[in-house]
Amino acid sequence: MTESRRKNVIYLGPQGTYTHQAALQQFDDHDQFDLIPAKSIPECLDELENNPCIHYAVIPLENSTNGQVVFSYDLLRDRMLKSLNPDTSSNRVIPPLQIIAEQYVSIEHCLISREHLTMSELGKYKIIRVYSHPQVWGQVNQYLKELQQEYPNTTFEKLDTSSTSEAVIKVMDSKTNEHENVLNLAIASEFAAKLNKVNVLQRGINDQLGNTTRFMVFKKRKEQSPAMKCAGSKVNLLTFTTKQDDPGALVDVLTVLKDYSVNMCSINTRPFNTVTLERKWQYVFFLEYYENNENIDWTKFYQQFGSYCLEWCLWGTFYRDPRYYN
Numbered sequence: 107m108t109e110s111r112r113k114n115v116i117y118l119g120p121q122g123t124y125t126h127q128a129a130l131q132q133f134d135d136h137d138q139f140d141l142i143p144a145k146s147i148p149e150c151l152d153e154l155e156n157n158p159c160i161h162y163a164v165i166p167l168e169n170s171t172n173g174q175v176v177f178s179y180d181l182l183r184d185r186m187l188k189s190l191n192p193d194t195s196s197n198r199v200i201p202p203l204q205i206i207a208e209q210y211v212s213i214e215h216c217l218i219s220r221e222h223l224t225m226s227e228l229g230k231y232k233i234i235r236v237y238s239h240p241q242v243w244g245q246v247n248q249y250l251k252e253l254q255q256e257y258p259n260t261t262f263e264k265l266d267t268s269s270t271s272e273a274v275i276k277v278m279d280s281k282t283n284e285h286e287n288v289l290n291l292a293i294a295s296e297f298a299a300k301l302n303k304v305n306v307l308q309r310g311i312n313d314q315l316g317n318t319t320r321f322m323v324f325k326k327r328k329e330q331s332p333a334m335k336c337a338g339s340k341v342n343l344l345t346f347t348t349k350q351d352d353p354g355a356l357v358d359v360l361t362v363l364k365d366y367s368v369n370m371c372s373i374n375t376r377p378f379n380t381v382t383l384e385r386k387w388q389y390v391f392f393l394e395y396y397e398n399n400e401n402i403d404w405t406k407f408y409q410q411f412g413s414y415c416l417e418w419c420l421w422g423t424f425y426r427d428p429r430y431y432n
């Protein structure tokens with residue numbers, strides 16, 4: 107493969123994040139794809155949208171323990187609202203980005219230190235600063251509570267970073283201050299610890315066994331989809347707003363799914379409030395449904411569905427991840 111045919115995939119970095127693992131799962135052909143770390147989730151989609159050298163983006167969407175990755179949901183929400191063109195007769199928004207796949211990554215958090223030390227040594231520190239991505243706190247709540255109970259004379263502080271690998275780098279850069287009795291720790295994957303050659307104090311510290319995060323893979327809509335060896339169920343992800351706040355407005359939209367025997371797999375919502383719009387405080391709904399019924403007239407389905415929405419946007423149709431749903 108010539109250099110120019112190679113494709114660039116941007117993901118939430120630095121190297122070693124769970125998103126990096128999702129990107130490696132999706133784009134496992136190293137002769138074809140270069141993986142490029144981004145500093146934040148918004149940067150991933152901004153770069154894919156605006157940088158001609160970026161071909162794909164991978165971002166986290168939801169976690170089995172603590173739900174929505176709100177940063178990602180809000181990117182879709184804001185993109186749908188931004189793309190709305192009040193001059194056109196159609197209420198369908200067609201954004202420049204499209205979802206083409208999902209990936210699931212098993213999340214096994216570790217407690218990580220820069221220096222080599224053991225759990226029994228934690229009690230000698232007055233303050234322990236724990237760095238991680240904000241999405242992680244809800245996955246290790248119980249663990250941190252128990253840690254505090256075990257070391258009652260130590261104050262544990264939680265500090266947010268842009269990703270779990272960023273937390274590891276923070277800990278590597280901030281030297282333990284023995285004099286002030288302050289220790290810096292990170293919560294991240296074993297993969298991140300190994301990449302950065304730091305010490306794993308404890309493994310599998312997440313509260314729930316089977317903790318899993320689901321990631322979404324995007325491409326530019328105008329570019330061709332890559333060839334994918336997939337089979338099985340196809341899923342659609344669509345966002346919409348309702349026409350009014352009257353009783354039954356949401357039911358009207360969802361009844362179309364029932365009428366066409368379309369099986370819904372998830373529904374979520376995020377609020378928004380825009381001064382330029384007449385209605386205050388509205389919601390964007392996120393809907394996922396299967397596309398496995400060949401007898402459905404999808405053109406008619408979307409005509410009817412769209413007629414009950416103020417605006418709607420189909421983000422993509424993709425296969426259920428066969429690695430996870432086997």
Ligand SMILES: O=C(O)C(=O)C[C@]1(C(=O)O)C=C[C@@H](O)C=C1
Binds near residue numbers: 125213269270319
């Ligand atoms: O920080 C990382 O490693 C990420 O890939 C982000 C992220 C998230 O935003 O949900 C991914 C999976 C884990 O649930 C924690 C953090």
